[in-house]
Amino acid sequence: MNTSSRTTVVVNYALLTICALVAIYPLVGVFLASLYPTGPGSQPSGFSLPPTFAWHNYVTAWEQGKFASSFQTSFFVAALMVPASVVLSVVAGYAFATMRFRGSQIIFWLFILGLIIPTEATIVPLYYDVKAMGLLDTSWALIILETSGEVAFGIFWMRAAFIAAPKSLLEAARIDGANSWQTLWRVMVPFARPAILTLTVLCFADSWNEFFLALVFTINKTTAPAGLASFSGRYTQDIALVSAGAVIVAIPILIVFIFFQREFLRGMLTGAVKG
Amino acid sequence: MADVTYRSVRKEFGEVVALADFSLQIPDGEFVVLVGPSGSGKTTALRLLAGLEAISQGEIRVGERLVNRVAPQDRDIAMVFQDYALYPQMTVYDNLAFGLKMRKIPKAEIKQRVERAADLLDIGELLERKPRALSGGQRQRVALGRALVREPAAFLMDEPLSNLDAKLRVQTRSEIKQLQRQVGTTTVYVTHDQVEAMTMGDRVAVMNEGLLEQVGDTRTVYEHPANVFVAGFIGSPGMTFTTLDATRNGGPVTLSRGQMSLVVDPVGATGVIPSEVMIGIRPEHAHVWRDGSGLMGPVEGTVTFVEMLGREALLGVSVGDDQRFTVFADADARTTIGDRLSFGVERGRLYLFDPETQNALGVV
Numbered sequence: 001m002n003t004s005s006r007t008t009v010v011v012n013y014a015l016l017t018i019c020a021l022v023a024i025y026p027l028v029g030v031f032l033a034s035l036y037p038t039g040p041g042s043q044p045s046g047f048s049l050p051p052t053f054a055w056h057n058y059v060t061a062w063e064q065g066k067f068a069s070s071f072q073t074s075f076f077v078a079a080l081m082v083p084a085s086v087v088l089s090v091v092a093g094y095a096f097a098t099m100r101f102r103g104s105q106i107i108f109w110l111f112i113l114g115l116i117i118p119t120e121a122t123i124v125p126l127y128y129d130v131k132a133m134g135l136l137d138t139s140w141a142l143i144i145l146e147t148s149g150e151v152a153f154g155i156f157w158m159r160a161a162f163i164a165a166p167k168s169l170l171e172a173a174r175i176d177g178a179n180s181w182q183t184l185w186r187v188m189v190p191f192a193r194p195a196i197l198t199l200t201v202l203c204f205a206d207s208w209n210e211f212f213l214a215l216v217f218t219i220n221k222t223t224a225p226a227g228l229a230s231f232s233g234r235y236t237q238d239i240a241l242v243s244a245g246a247v248i249v250a251i252p253i254l255i256v257f258i259f260f261q262r263e264f265l266r267g268m269l270t271g272a273v274k275g
Numbered sequence: 276m277a278d279v280t281y282r283s284v285r286k287e288f289g290e291v292v293a294l295a296d297f298s299l300q301i302p303d304g305e306f307v308v309l310v311g312p313s314g315s316g317k318t319t320a321l322r323l324l325a326g327l328e329a330i331s332q333g334e335i336r337v338g339e340r341l342v343n344r345v346a347p348q349d350r351d352i353a354m355v356f357q358d359y360a361l362y363p364q365m366t367v368y369d370n371l372a373f374g375l376k377m378r379k380i381p382k383a384e385i386k387q388r389v390e391r392a393a394d395l396l397d398i399g400e401l402l403e404r405k406p407r408a409l410s411g412g413q414r415q416r417v418a419l420g421r422a423l424v425r426e427p428a429a430f431l432m433d434e435p436l437s438n439l440d441a442k443l444r445v446q447t448r449s450e451i452k453q454l455q456r457q458v459g460t461t462t463v464y465v466t467h468d469q470v471e472a473m474t475m476g477d478r479v480a481v482m483n484e485g486l487l488e489q490v491g492d493t494r495t496v497y498e499h500p501a502n503v504f505v506a507g508f509i510g511s512p513g514m515t516f517t518t519l520d521a522t523r524n525g526g527p528v529t530l531s532r533g534q535m536s537l538v539v540d541p542v543g544a545t546g547v548i549p550s551e552v553m554i555g556i557r558p559e560h561a562h563v564w565r566d567g568s569g570l571m572g573p574v575e576g577t578v579t580f581v582e583m584l585g586r587e588a589l590l591g592v593s594v595g596d597d598q599r600f601t602v603f604a605d606a607d608a609r610t611t612i613g614d615r616l617s618f619g620v621e622r623g624r625l626y627l628f629d630p631e632t633q634n635a636l637g638v639v
Contacts, residue, residue, distance in 0.1 A: 168360035171327050176421075177348040177377035186373075190364030 034058070034243035054240065061231070061244035070227040071252075077142045077223060078207040084143070085150040085203045090196060092151070093158025094184050098170055108159070114152030123216060130217055141217045146210055150203050157202075161195035161267075162188055198267025201260050208253050224249045276460050277338030277351075277428040278303045279324065284333035286319050293319040295485045297333070306455050306462045307490075308476030310469055311508070315482040317465045318433060324463060325431050326350050337428050348377070353422035354431040358438065359414045361406040361421075368402040371420050385424075392420040395454065412443050419454070429461040436471065448475055469509050473497065481505045503633040506555050506626055512589060514555040517598045518630050521548045528639075530554060533595035537571050537625065544627055544637035552636065555626035558589060558601035561618050563608065570619025576600070578614045592616055 034057055036050040062068070095101075096108050119126075126145065135141040165188060173183040189196065214226035228249060231242040257264065279301040286294040294316040301307045309317035322328045324335055326347035335342050342350050353374070361370050368389060375385045393399040396416045406414055415435060422430055435451070436444045452475050455462050466472055472479045473493045480490040481504070489501040500506035506514045519530040519537075528548055530537045541548055564573040576594035583606065590602045590610055602618045604610060627636040 166358060166360065168356040168358055169362070171325075171347075172354070172356060172360035172362075172421075173373075174327070175325060175347045175352070175354050176374035178373075182377065187362055190362075193364075 030243045030246055033239055034061075034247050036240040036243075038238055038240045057240050057244040058248060061241045061248060064241065065224075065227045065230055065245045065248070067224060067227060067245070067248055070222055070224045073139055073218075073221055074208055074223040074225075074252075077139050077146065078204055080139075080143045081146045081150065081207045082200060082203045084147045085154050086196065086200050088147070088151050089154025089158045089199060090189065090192075091184070092155045093160075094162050094180075094188060096155065096159045097162035097165075098188075099180075108155070111152045111155050114149070115156065119149065119212060123212075127216060136217060137219050137221050139218075139221060142210070142213055142223065145213050145217070146207050150206055154199055154203070157199050158192070158195065161192045165191050194263055194267035196267075197260060197263040201256060201264050204256055205253050208249075276303050278305075279429055279461055279463060280334070280336040281320065281324070282334040282336075284320070284323060284335060285331045286316075286323055286328060287331045292485050294323070297485075297487055299480055299487065299490060301461055301463065303461055304459045306452065306464065306475065306477045307480060308464045308466060308472040308478070309480045309482055310466055310472035310476075311482035311488075312467060314484065316485040317467075317480075317482045319485075320482070321354075321431050321433055321463060321465045324350075324429075325352055325354050351428040352431055353425040353427040353429075354433065355418045355422050355435045357434040359406075359418040359435075361414055361417055363406050366403050366405055367398065367409070367417050367420075370406070370417055371402075371424050374421065374425050388424040388426070389420075392423040395423065395457070396420050411439055412447065415439065415447060419451070423454075423458065427460065429463060430455070432462065432464045434466055436466070437468075444471075451475065470511055473509065479509075481508060483508075499635070499638070500626070501635055503553065503555070503628050506628070506635070510557055510559075512558045512601055514557050514626065515600045516553055516555045516628075517600075518551060518553045521550055521552050533598065534576070535574050535594050535598055537574070537620070539571060539625060539639040540622075541639060543623060543639040546636065548627060548636065549629065551630055553628040553630045553633075555628060556600055556620050557624065557626075558603055560621045560624035561600060561602040562621070563590075563602065563604050564617035564619045567619055569622055571622055571625060572619030573617040574600070574619070575615065575617045578610055578612055578616050581610060581612060590616065592618060 032049060035053045035055065036057075037052055037054045038057060038060070092111075096104060130136055130141045130145070133141075135144070169187060169191065170183060173187045178186065209225055210223065211225040211228075214223040215229060218226065228242060228245045231238055231245055279299075281297050281299045284294060284297040285292070297316070297320055299307070299320075309320055311317050319328065323330050324337075324342075326342065326345060330343050337350055337352065362373060365373065371389045371392060372385045375388060380388075389402070390399070393402060396419060398413065398416050398420060401409060401413060401417070406417070409417065415438075418435065432451075436447055439447060448471055464475060473496075476493060478490060478492050479496050481488045481496060483504050489496055489505045491499075496505060496509055500509060503516065507516065517532070517535070519532045519535065522529045522531070524538075526540070527538050528541050530539060530552065537554075562570060564570065567573065574592075574594055576592040576598075578590050579593045579599070580589075580591035582589040585606065587606050588604045588608060588610070590604050592600045592602055594600065600618070602616070610616065623638060625639050627639060628634065629636055
C-alpha cells in the first residue's frame with residue numbers, strides 16, 4: 001500500500017471513529033446516568049461515572065413508569081400498525097410504480113405532502129376528529145394516526161423500490177399470464193424483500209418511539225415512551241430514573257435492529273450500487 | 276404454430292413516429308430477423324406483436340386472429356428478453372413452470388414440459404438453482420426454456436445474445452437456430468447485429484428510422500440490396516460509397532471523378548445509368564491490382580490503414596481528397612500506411628445507386 005492510500009485509510013478510519021463516538025456518546029451517557037443513585041443528593045452530569053452502580057433503578061423505573069401496561073399498549077399498537085402500514089404501502093407503492101391511471105401524479109404528491117407537513121401543525125384538528133370519533137385514550141387512535149402517517153413515507157419508499165425493478169420482469173410476468181395481484185405477490189414482493197423488511201423495521205421503530213401522539217391522545221392507555229413523562233414532576237426530574245426508563249424503552253427496538261440489521265442495511269443500500 | 280402478419284402497422288409515441296406503415300407476412304415456421312440500427316423500430320415492431328405496446332394504426336394477426344386489442348397473455352406468444360427477465364427469487368424449475376401455473380396447466384403436465392425443455396436445452400442439472408447462481412449462457416438457456424415450455428404459436432426474441440461474450444454468442448446463435456428448426460415454431464428475432472441476422476434468419480427484414488427498407492432471404496439482401504442503407508448496413512466490413520459521373524462511350528460506360536475512373540458494361544443496370552451515379556464496393560470484391568484479370572480498374576490511391584485479420588488483411592485506401600475504399604489483401608502482403616496501392620473491382624460486383632433517391636440501379 002503506498003503512502004497516499006495509507007493516509008486515506010487512516011483519515012477515513014479517524015472520521016468514522018469520530019462519527020461513531022458522536023453517535024454513541026449520548027447513549028453511553030444515558031446508560032451511565034441510569035446507574036446513578038436516585039435522590040436529590042446525587043445528580044448525574046455529562047459523562048461522569050456514577051459513585052455506585054444502582055442497578056435497582058431499572059426495577060424502580062419499571063414499576064414507577066408502569067411499563068408492564070404501557071409495553072403492552074406499545075406492542076399492541078405496533079402489532080397492528082406495522083402490518084397495516086407495510087401492506088398498504090406495498091400495494092399503493094406498486095400501483096404508483098407500475099400503473100398509469102388518471103390523477104396518479106396528483107394523488108402521489110398528496111401523499112408526499114403528508115410527509116412534509118409536520119404533525120404539530122395538524123394536531124389540533126386531529127384531536128377534535130379523534131374526540132368526535134370517541135377514540136380518545138384508546139390504542140385505536142394511535143393505530144389509525146400512526147398508520148396514516150407511516151403510509152405516506154411507506155408509499156414513497158415502496159414506489160422507489162418497485163421502480164428499481166427491471167421493467168422486463170413485469171412484462172415477462174404479464175406475458176406469462178400473471179395478473180396485477182399475482183405479479184405483485186409472486187414476482188415483485190420477493191424482488192423487493194430487502195426494501196419491505198427495511199420498511200417493516202422503520203415502521204416498528206416509528207411506532208415504538210412515537211411520543212407526541214401518545215402524549216396528546218392517551219392518558220391511561222399510554223405507550224412506553226409516553227410513560228417516561230411520568231418521571232418528570234412540575235419542578236423536578238429524577239434524571240437517573242428517567243434514564244433507566246429510556247434504556248428500558250430502547251431495548252425492544254435494539255433487539256429488532258440486531259435481528260434485522262443485515263436486511264435493513266441491504267434495503268437501505270438497494271439502488272445505491274448498480275447490480 | 277401459426278403465421279404472423281403485420282399490415283400497415285403504425286406506432287406513434289406523441290409526435291415521434293416509431294414505426295411507419297410496416298407490413299410483413301411471416302409464414303408458419305419461418306425464422307425472420309428484424310435487423311437495423313438503434314431507433315429503427317425493430318424492437319417496437321416486436322413489442323407491438325407481443326402486446327406490450329398499443330398499436331396506433333394497422334393490423335397485427337397471429338394466425339387468422341386479429342390481436343390488436345388482445346392482452347399479451349392471450350396472444351399465444353412467448354418472449355425472450357434481452358436481459359432474460361428471469362424471476363430472481365424462483366428456482367430454474369419455477370421460472371420455467373411459472374407461465375404454465377398461471378394458465379392452470381396440471382402439475383404432471385408442467386413437470387413433463389419442463390423436463391422436456393430442460394433436456395433439449397441441457398439445463399436439467401440446473402433446475403434447483405436460482406438465476407444468480409447461473410452463468411450468462413445458462414440464464415440465456417433458461418430464458419429460452421421458459422418460452423419453449425409454453426409451446427406458443429410464435430417465439431419473440433429481443434436481442435437475446437447481446438449480453439453474451441463474443442465466443443458464446445457465436446455458439447449460442449447456432450444453438451438457437453437448431454432449436455427453432457427442431458420445434459418448427461414461427462420466430463421473430465430482433466438484433467442490431469447484421470452478422471447475427473445473416474447467419475440465423477431464413478429471411479431478413481432490414482429496418483431504418485421506422486421504415487422497412489427491404490425484406491428477403493439473406494442472399495438477396497446481400498447480393499441485391501434495395502438501396503444505399505441496406506447495402507451499407509449488410510455486410511461486414513461494410514460497403515464503401517462514392518459518387519461518380521457517368522459518360523457513355525458507345526456500349527461501355529465510364530464512371531469517373533477526380534483520380535478515379537472505371538469502365539463498366541451496363542448490362543446489369545436496371546434502366547439507364549444517370550449522368551451522376553453513386554457506386555458501392557464491398558471490400559471482399561476489391562482486390563490488389565496484379566494482372567487485372569477479372570477486375571475493373573485500376574484505381575490508385577494511398578494506404579491509410581492496415582488491419583490484420585489473420586489469414587488476410589484489410590487495407591484502407593484513399594483516392595484523391597474524399598474517396599475512401601476498403602480492400603482485401605493477402606495477410607503476407609508487406610503493405611504499410613502511406614504506400615501507393617492500385618486495386619480493382621470484380622466484374623459484376625460494382626453496385627450502382629441513384630444519388631437522389633438512394634435506390635439501387637443494379638450491379639455491373
